[in-house]
Each structure stands twice: as structure tokens, then as C-alpha cells.
Amino acid sequence: MELLTSLLFQRGLYAPEYFKMTKKYGLNMLVTTDPQIKNHMREIxxxxxAWLMACKVEKLILAIKSKETMTVLERWQFDIQNTKDYNATPNLTSLPASFGFSQQQSSPSQNQNKENMSFYNNSGSSNLDPTTSASQPSSSTKQKSEKSEKEIQTEIQAILRQITASVTFLPMLDEKCTWTILCQTERDAEVPATWSDADPHLVHNAEQVKLRSFSTNLHKIEALVAYRLQDDL
Structure with missing residues (x-):
């Protein structure tokens, strides 16, 4: 939650008075103080x-859109790979599914933005080789030592610093914006009724910057940001 709310501050989607400084992952981070935003983020x-623990989530995305035109201006994507084996059987033959889930909430004030959460599922086509998907991990994989909390925290610190620094090259968002959180899951993931359909929210003619990756003992996360240059707006 701290990462997402910090991005909302850094990209100027809410006024500074909606945030406070706190210590997290060994860094000073800005987190929201507004109850509506906090509760909304907590629910998301x-x-x-739950999807992470069930090894069902593939991507977490924060999309920033023009409030007037609903054009996607910026897209922060976090690809999530499972580093532990689990007993999921991917369906390699069915057509891609596309469905999702969203909840609208009012913003802290009339002058601020409206936020919503969305989900889209598009996992019908898979690059997994069916001849190798059932293979057992090698002994070297099984014996791989687990990361310490300090190692994980150091990697998280590095990506957080890079995300903060990225504000220097991203175009200014000089118009009123809204934001959407999307989550791409495995096709068979259980989805709450409170979420609703959404498209992938891609950026047209995007510039992309790949960010650092980090991993825990369960997942590896790779990040990138896609954005539109001012001349394309």
C-alpha cells in the first residue's frame, strides 16, 4: 500500500495535505492520511x-488517466512470477478470457480525483510448454537457500529509490487525472462480486522504462512504467 500511495503523491494526483511521512523498508515514505483512500487501498x-498466496496473480497495474478524456497517460506495471512450485494446471487450449472487477468510491473532496479498482483476466493463451510443465524442480533448485529479510528489504529499497527518481524524466501530469488499479490473474482465480470488468488500460504510442526487479521467497516482481510524451497528448 505504501508504494501505491507514494506513487499517487509523487505524480501529483492528490494534494500534499493528504499524506504524511513514515518509515517503511528502511526508507522515509509518504503515505496517505485520508480514511477513504486508506480503506480503499486496504480493500484492494x-x-x-489472497490471490498472491494462492499463486493466482500475474500482474498488478496502476493506470493514470485523463479525467476529461479517460486517455491512459501513464501505466505502472508489476509482473509477478511465482518462485515456489504449486499444483496449478494451466489451461493451454481455451480462448483468452477477459473479465474484471471494479469498485468506485468518492474522492476526499470535490476538487480531488475519483479512484476505482479494476481487474482484468487474460490468461487463456500461455507460453508454458506442456511437455515440461509437469517436470520436477532440479535438486539445485530445491536446495537454493532462502533470502533473508534484510536481503529482500535491500532490493525493495533499490526499486523504491528508482521509482522516486523516475519522476524526474516522466512528463508532468498537468491536467486532472483519475487512477485505476488492475490485477491480472490466472483464468481460474476466484473473483469477488465487488470487482467489475476492465480492459488492460494500455498507453497509446508508449515510451517504456524497465525498472529494477526484486524477489521474496515466494515471488519475483519485475516493474516497468509506460508513459506518453507531451507531443503525443
Whole structure:
């Protein structure tokens, strides 16, 4: 939650008075103080955590859109790979599914933005080789030592610093914007009724910057940001 709310501050989607400084992952981070935003984020991430623990989530995306035109201006994507084996059987033959889930909430004030959460599922086509998908991990994989909390925290610190620094090259968002959180899951993931359909929210003619990756003992996360240059707006 701290990462997402920090991005909302850094990209100027809410006024500074809606944030406070706190210590997290060994860094000073800005987090929201507004109850509506906090509760909304908590509800989103509670479901994301459930999907993570079930090894059902593939991507977490923060899309920033023009409030007037609903054009996607910026897209922060976090690809999530499972580093532990689990007993999921991917369906390699069915057509891609596309469905999702969203909840609208009013913003802290009439002058601020409206936020919503969305989910889209598009996992019908898979690059997994069916001849190798059932193979057992090698002994070297099994014996791989687990990361310490300090190692994980150091990697998280590095990507957070890079995300903060990226504000220097991203175009200014000089218009009123809204934001959407999307989560791409495996096709068979259980989805709450409170979420609703969404498209992938791609950026047209995007510039892309790949960010650092980090991994825990369960997942590897790779990040990138896609954005539109001012001349394309």
C-alpha cells in the first residue's frame, strides 16, 4: 500500500495535505492520511494478497488517466512470477478470457480525483510448454537457500529509490487525472462480486522504462512504467 500511495503523491494526483511521512523498508515514505483512500487501498490489497498466496496473480497495474478524456497517460506495471512450485494446471487450449472487477468510491473532496479498482483476466493463451510443465524442480533448485529479510528489504529499497527518481524524466501530469488499479490473474482465480470488468488500460504510442526487479521467497516482481510524451497528448 505504501508504494501505491507514494506513487499517487509523487505524480501529483492528490494534494500534499493528504499524506504524511513514515518509515517503511528502511526508507522515509509518504503515505496517505485520508480514511477513504486508506480503506480503499486496504480493500484492494487484501484481495491481491489472497490471490498472491494462492499463486493466482500475474500482474498488478496502476493506470493514470485523463479525467476529461479517460486517455491512459501513464501505466505502472508489476509482473509477478511465482518462485515456489504449486499444483496449478494451466489451461493451454481455451480462448483468452477477459473479465474484471471494479469498485468506485468518492474522492476526499470535490476538487480531488475519483479512484476505482479494476481487474482484468487474460490468461487463456500461455507460453508454458506442456511437455515440461509437469517436470520436477532440479535438486539445485530445491536446495537454493532462502533470502533473508534484510536481503529482500535491500532490493525493495533499490526499486523504491528508482521509482522516486523516475519522476524526474516522466512528463508532468498537468491536467486532472483519475487512477485505476488492475490485477491480472490466472483464468481460474476466484473473483469477488465487488470487482467489475476492465480492459488492460494500455498507453497509446508508449515510451517504456524497465525498472529494477526484486524477489521474496515466494515471488519475483519485475516493474516497468509506460508513459506518453507531451507531443503525443
Amino acid at each position: 490489497l487484501k484481495q491481491v494478497e
